[in-house]
Amino acid sequence: MSTNNQPLMDYIPNRHLLSLSGTPYFWNINGIRKDGDKAIVSGWALPAGGRIRSSNILIDGNKRGRVNFSENETVARLYPWWPNARMSQFSLEVSVAEFDLMAREEIVVESTSAETSDGGRRNKTAFYFRPADMQSAFPDEVISSRIGTNNPFQFSMSGLTLARQFTRVFEAATERKWTDNDMICDWGCGSGRVARHIVRDLAPHQEFIGFDIDGPAVEWATRHIAPMFRQTEMEPPLPFDAGGIDVVYAYSVFTHLTLPHIRKWVSEMARVIKKGGHFIFTILSDTALVALMPYADEALIAQFSSQGGYDIVKNAQLESINVSGDYYRNAWYTKNVIRNELQELFEVLLIEENFHFYQDVVVCRRR
Ligand SMILES: C[S@@+](CC[C@H](N)C(=O)[O-])C[C@H]1O[C@@H](n2cnc3c(N)ncnc32)[C@H](O)[C@@H]1O
Structure with missing residues (x-):
């Protein structure tokens, strides 16, 4: 600032x-x-x-x-x-x-x-x-409520905004063009809010794959966007060959996982992303803690500062697809904790605060 x-x-x-x-x-x-x-x-x-x-x-x-x-x-x-x-x-x-x-x-x-x-x-x-996007189909309230937005204008504007912002930080951090990515993956794509714009703008040589555990959302995206979405599991592996992906982007997925799950998924991303490829994802860090919990007591923040994380808040948004709050949390981590999780397999190129409202973005490169 x-x-x-x-x-x-x-x-x-x-x-x-x-x-x-x-x-x-x-x-x-x-x-x-x-x-x-x-x-x-x-x-x-x-x-x-x-x-x-x-x-x-x-x-x-x-x-x-x-x-x-x-x-x-x-x-x-x-x-x-x-x-x-x-x-x-x-x-x-x-x-x-x-x-x-x-x-x-x-x-x-x-x-x-x-x-x-x-x-x-x-x-x-x-x-x-x-x-013109307001003429497009939108997922129904049940599906869209699982990503916290059931307003067609917000769905449309935030999806395009995130697509543009992901490509912006990718190009700023890597000095490559988005079109240099032959295979692009949206991990935790939901109903394709972001992916619909990425898919529409694909160059002829580019391919795309979207993965999510939310079956109805994946089905909706397959029907209304393109047949490039697959339902996957809460645990790795992804149904994809090792080293087959140039870039994975993930909006608000690690913001819902405990550290043991993040650890497993970081190593799975290192498997599917080719050497020199990129992983871009958002996190909730200390900036988000201030924005979302202005009245958090000192004990909570002191714990966050000393332990580097706060993940005990269960999130019920995925209960309608039988994913319990034991798995799906609201999770905050310091940037240092995230750096530590990445450092062996990925080189952190950029962490931008307040990338999209209170979520920061991390851009890292597969070592
Ligand atoms: C907050 S929503 C964001 C959805 C989408 N990225 C968007 O911006 O519209 C988080 C998404 O992560 C998905 N998710 C959670 N754990 C997952 C996992 N292990 N593999 C794939 N997707 C997962 C959820 O089903 C949900 O669709």
Whole structure:
């Protein structure tokens, strides 16, 4: 985070127990709709630098209309440590005559600080959206609730955003192009929220495979996206030849596993990923602990800091497919614990905090 956010560190609870390198910043788009001769983009953005009305919303790199801010009680409750979080709701009206965003193939929406001292710093998280995707099929509520989103707009926007962000960090960390990967794997693909965009953009020489333990989600993805998804088991191995994969990406899978399971899956990834290939996955680390548990007591955070993990919270989201909370957890680990698990088989190239909301991303290379 730039220096103009530094004073915000003072508001972070328990920060003396954590190894935060930046204040976690969040914003989100709740919806984009057409209203007569306008498109309305609505969402919330924590006030840049804690100052009211200090955020700009850019579409395809430009200001496209006036942003109005109002109160959002939920955001105030979620981020009590962020000054003026209550004034985070925004609405942006874009005139169709000036910029017909609903007619664009793909748009990128960013929030920036209106501060001039830092040249209008862009927040790292950009959201991507393809208006035409709203015409696509969406998984029903039962399937989509298992990944925590049953809103078609969020499913579509977050899926494309994650696809774009995975390719961005891959290219930034490896100095290779995404298209250099001949075989791409989405491990823990669910119903293909991210994969549908990766598959659509495959170059002719590229192949894809998606794996998940969620049978109905895999079946849905096979029917609505492509026949490139397979149901697999909670335990290794994957039905794939050793060294056959160039890159595996996994969104929010290790965030649900205990360390013994992570250990087994790291060694399985080392089996299926070719030497010099890459593994990209998200974790919940200390940044997430602050964001998700602002009132966590000191004992919990002290335990997290000294033991490097906190995985006792059982998650019931997969009970409908008979996966119990004994296996499926909400799990937080320090970056050092994750580094230790990887170091023998993988070289860590990048850990980016708050890659997608409170999840950090790890990019590593098979030794
Ligand atoms: C939070 S969801 C994320 C789904 C998907 N990555 C997305 O972003 O939409 C976590 C996924 O991991 C899957 N999962 C958990 N353990 C797994 C395992 N051992 N092998 C494959 N998938 C697994 C779950 O079934 C679930 O679909």
